Amino acid sequence: MDKTPGKVHNTTLKSEVCNETFEVQYYLPKSFSDLYKYHVLITFDSQDFFKFGQIERLIEKLEKSEEIERSIIVGIPYPSVEWRKHYFNPNGENHDDFLTFVGRELNSFIDSNFPTLKMPNSKLLLGESLAGSFALSLALTYPNTFGQVLAFSPYVDDKLIDRFKDNMNLINLNIYHTIGLEEDDFTTIMGEQADFLTPNRKLHDVLSDEPLEYVYKELDGGHIWKTWKPELAEVLTYFLN
Known part of the structure; x- marks a missing residue:
């Protein structure tokens, strides 16, 4: 497995539960060494976090200034806009199996291949829009594995809200939740x-x-x-300082 620091890598992971192969992206900081243990930023819509969020540049900057602890990025990109509706949307037909894939198979892949801190508060789930919905759903499903969540403008409906009500597992979670004031009437990438x-x-x-x-x-x-x-820099220092 290529562990060249300072570049975004692409690999694949075969899922037994989904019976298909998914692309995985990962980034190891320029200072990466197997001698240290790392927090993990798990990004959904990972190509957007790299392209538009420039998250790898941000962790380099914040680590260098000692504002965050050592961290790596592992992400799942989306192959198409339509795909997100079926896998990330909590009501999607592939959502439950994809939760199991990430919670068990991808998590095992991460801990087996990288020197990680194997604690719930050392794995941060990040997502925006439907990917933010997936991050929230995943944390609710595996609260003892993933303890920290960033959800930028997640898709929310009554069914998702009901999952949070009187849920005793919430005591294990730390959630950073944002929404835009101009999101009361807009056109989604699906044209709706x-x-x-x-x-x-x-x-x-x-x-x-x-x-x-x-x-x-x-x-x-x-x-x-x-x-x-x-908002990303504040999010990372909030969770990783």
């Missing part, structure tokens, strides 16, 4: 009109009364990386 602001505020009302660590922000802007990218 949507209001994400209202249901995300409803989710916030529920989470505010539950026993977990929780940060909620309403950001100036819409459902785009121009809104999310400026």
